[in-house]
Structures are given as structure tokens and as C-alpha cells.
Amino acid sequence: MNEKRLWNLSELEAFGLNRATIRKRLKAVGIEPVATGRSNTPLYDVIQVAPHLCQRPIKETDAPDLMGFKTAAELRAYIQAEREKRGLGEDCKDLITREDYENEIATCIAAIKKFASTAITRVESAIPNATGEQLESLEALYNFDLKAVSHEISV
Known part of the structure; x- marks a missing residue:
């Protein structure tokens, strides 16, 4: 393997993340160091780790899909506004059943x-x-x- 592909945690900080975050993301996806450098520094294959350090972390939650709204309150407000708009349309005879x-x-x-x-x-x-x-x-x-x-x- 080309040694320029092997980066330590300090070099991986170039992705805009701190060492703790890098370790956490790599551990979450099961990526281990492929070699050790001077002073037993763990080295990672940059080609293997880059996709995991570039993407935003996916939140695992039991929360329902909010259809792009930031909060459940915003989603509820949108649904309520749509119901009221439909009701007004029916009342004004702009909508038919x-x-x-x-x-x-x-x-x-x-x-x-x-x-x-x-x-x-x-x-x-x-x-x-x-x-x-x-x-x-x-x-x-x-x-x-x-x-x-x-x-x-x-x-």
C-alpha cells in the first residue's frame, strides 16, 4: 500500500473534525487502523476513511419522520394551516368535494x-x-x- 495513503489522526483532522470525533466515527463503522507509524501511531487508509469523515453523521432515532421540518411543532403547524386552507376553500366554493x-x-x-x-x-x-x-x-x-x-x- 502506498504510504501517502496512510494518515494518522492528526493528518485526518484535515477533514475538519477533531481526533475524538474521527475516532468515534471510525469506530462506529468498524474501521480499524491498517498499520502503525512512528511511536506506534495508528495509521488509517485515507481512501477507506474519507467517505465516513466527509458525510454528515446519520442520527439514529425513534422519532417520526418530520418531512423536512425541523421540529414536530413546525410540522403540526403546517398540517393545521393546510387543513384551514382546505376548509376555507370549501367554504368559499373554490374547492369541490x-x-x-x-x-x-x-x-x-x-x-x-x-x-x-x-x-x-x-x-x-x-x-x-x-x-x-x-x-x-x-x-x-x-x-x-x-x-x-x-x-x-x-x-
Whole structure:
């Protein structure tokens, strides 16, 4: 192993940590010295230890995930504000209930189905001299457009 890769604790302080913190982090991940230098100074492979000295320590806690908020109080305040905002939106009729939304979509779908079932019949009535081939082409176009509308509604 290249000796320039072997650093003692004093040299590892270049990572911005004190010796005690370095020892603690290396011990936590199970890294042992790979050699000893003068005066039995422990030497560590800098390539092996650098990732553990550069990253912020991960706190192990039983605390719930706070979704990026610093404290539980901030998270609670955010949730409460969102509830109040939703309530105000509903009170001002800016928001609709899920039931109303589903009823509106059902009405739209019913209107589209009715259109699909009557469109060709209306064209036949309005243009009595249309050929069967023309009506089939028109029906294919209607079906294509109806599938596109159906896809947009379902997405």
C-alpha cells in the first residue's frame, strides 16, 4: 500500500473534525487502523476513511419522520394551516368535494356515450344520400375521437 495513503489522526483532522470525533466515527463503522507509524501511531487508509469523515453523521432515532421540518411543532403547524386552507376553500366554493367531482365526471361520460350512440344516426338522417362507405369512415373517425376523449378523462 502506498504510504501517502496512510494518515494518522492528526493528518485526518484535515477533514475538519477533531481526533475524538474521527475516532468515534471510525469506530462506529468498524474501521480499524491498517498499520502503525512512528511511536506506534495508528495509521488509517485515507481512501477507506474519507467517505465516513466527509458525510454528515446519520442520527439514529425513534422519532417520526418530520418531512423536512425541523421540529414536530413546525410540522403540526403546517398540517393545521393546510387543513384551514382546505376548509376555507370549501367554504368559499373554490374547492369541490370528491363526490361532486365524481358526479360531474359521470355526467360528462354519460353525455359522451349518448353522443357516440346517436351521432351516426343523426348524420344518416341529415345526409340521406351518404353511402355506407362514407358512413363507416365517419363512424371510424367518431370512434377514434371518442377513444381520445375517453383516454383524457381517465388520465
